[in-house]
Amino acid sequence: MAEERGMALVTCTAPVNIAVIKYWGKRDTELILPINSSLSVTLHQDQLRTTTTAAASRDFTEDRLWLNGEEVDAAQPRLQACLREVRRLARKRRGDDDPSPLNLSYKVHVASENNFPTAAGLASSAAGYACLVSALARLYGVEGELSEVARRGSGSACRSMLGGFVQWHRGERPDGRDSVAQQLAPETHWPELRVLILVVSGEKKAVGSTAGMQSSVDTSPLLKYRAEAVVPERLSRMARHIQERDFEGFGQLTMQDSNQFHATCLDTFPPIFYLNDVSRAIIALAHRYNAHHGRTKVAYTFDAGPNAVIFALEDTVPEFVAVLRRSFPPASNGDQFLRGLPVAPVALPEELVAAVVAEPVPGAVRYVLHTQPGPGPQLLRDPERHLLGADGLPRRTA
Structure with a gap:
């Protein structure tokens, strides 16, 4: 001091x-x-x-x-x-x-x-x-x-x-x-775990979290059911997946909980839309990528906004970042598209591109920030x- x-x-x-x-x-x-x-x-x-x-x-x-x-x-x-x-x-x-x-x-x-x-x-x-x-x-x-x-x-x-x-x-x-x-x-417990933040928008949310929460509490029956019947079991399961460093279980439960959270936002009246078309395209991309590999290699979660957070293990990151570049080509800031921890470039197999990459949407993802758990x-x-x-x-x- x-x-x-x-x-x-x-x-x-x-x-x-x-x-x-x-x-x-x-x-x-x-x-x-x-x-x-x-x-x-x-x-x-x-x-x-x-x-x-x-x-x-x-x-x-x-x-x-x-x-x-x-x-x-x-x-x-x-x-x-x-x-x-x-x-x-x-x-x-x-x-x-x-x-x-x-x-x-x-x-x-x-x-x-x-x-x-x-x-x-x-x-x-x-x-x-x-x-x-x-x-x-x-x-x-x-x-x-x-x-x-x-x-x-x-x-x-x-x-x-x-x-x-x-x-x-x-x-x-x-x-x-x-x-x-x-x-x-x-943070040292799972040294292979990595996080990719896909910044879709840096704009202020149309519905702030405080107002959105209160509206959901007042009007969403699904939110009440989720809090009482779903979350307690999910918490114990997620703690076990983390303790065992089980990415398959961790990833699937992360995506399921994100989806249910946004379902409660839709169940709110009037409904709250935090995801946009790009958010939904990222969700679809993650599922196609996992389906191609036959297991959960990436997991998405979205808080109260359109920006995606992707969890993956360290050895998955180079390939998935290459998939993101093909799916959401940088509009003008190619050198600044990937920020944070370095990622080695890789060539994508054509069969993966054919199975996973849909019609590219240039500029839809402003940049990707690569990070990891910290103190x-x-x-x-x-x-x-x-x-x-x-x-x-x-x-x-x-």
């Missing part, structure tokens, strides 16, 4: 997570308590991350927040809920006679940047609130269980507080103290990485 002229300053990074057993719907909208438990994979921050700097000073006159270089309303209830909870924990930890120079009444300045599209169905709020809570906790010297605090900002943010494979427990207590995240396995939030010690300067104002923009 840096301290300058009575100002304390901390910078952290936090990851995106992708749910393979989905969370959709709250039983308590204020505490953000889910109607069902969920399970996710934390993605590596080398490719997808939020960076957040939090500062507190006796000289600040109000809380202020900058997101990707633009100042936004710092009074928003979820941000204030996280700040309130972190301060409560700090007060509890310090006791009445703690001599800490960082007064808990000081206002805070927060700057946050994503290196990926915001509000496009890529779990930006999960990474954002996990990063906010991590930075605030470091700022105030708070340790221990923080996923419950992150959940107050965004439900899925509690899963981004941990690396690897993470389960968010629904919990039973009305105060939400047992609705927390738990790591099932670290939870990280503290940045390099002062050059701070997003706020010594005056507590942004020093650079996204």
Whole structure:
């Protein structure tokens, strides 16, 4: 933590997570308590991350927040809920006679940047609130269980507080103290697992997740059945597939759960359409590819947006990336079509192309990001990485 002229300053990074057993719907909208438990994979921050700097000073006159270089309303209830909870924990930890120079009444300045599209169905709020809570906790010297605090900002943010494979427990207590995240396995558990993010659109969703969830809870009988009868069994099965590194079981269940989640969106009234024609073309392509090989080699999942997340084992990635290039040829950014971890080029057998590649749709996939499971939030010690300067104002923009 840096301290300058009575100002304390901390910078952290936090990851995106992708749910393979989905969370959709709250039983308590204020505490953000889910109607069902969920399970996710934390993605590596080398490719997808939020960076957040939090500062507190006796000289600040109000809380202020900058997101990707633009100042936004710092009074928003979820941000204030996280700040309130972190301060409560700090007060509890310090006791009445703690001599800490960082007064808990000081206002805070927060700057946050994503290196990926915001509000496009890529779990930006999960990474954002996990990063906010991590930075605030470091700022105030708070340790221990923080996923419950992150959940107050965004439900899925509690899963981004941990690396690897993470389960968010629904919990039973009305105060939400047992609705927390738990790591099932670290990111090193399945070293061959890879993730391809197919960015179809970077635009903001037409129906935000919060509004969409509430509408589904109010109107979808399928959602209620899913939460009570389907998800509990799927969670235990998915945990077993992960523990055994069983890609066939993991992949099939991932796709089935994604399909059912979007079925609940269609069962909502009026229906919610997060997938588009390109999303559906990617789904069809994955099934043709698996059918050609006679087993599950790739598995898709879609959150609340049109962008696809494909899971595959490392030795499958070069061939499937080549299939993606043939199916969705880059319109103009050929050199930037594949980003993230490197992928060796391969030649495709003609029989595979004939069986799998339909009519090419140039430019439909903007780019493909290649990544893998990764760790939870990280503290940045390099002062050059701070997003706020010594005056507590942004020093650079996204």
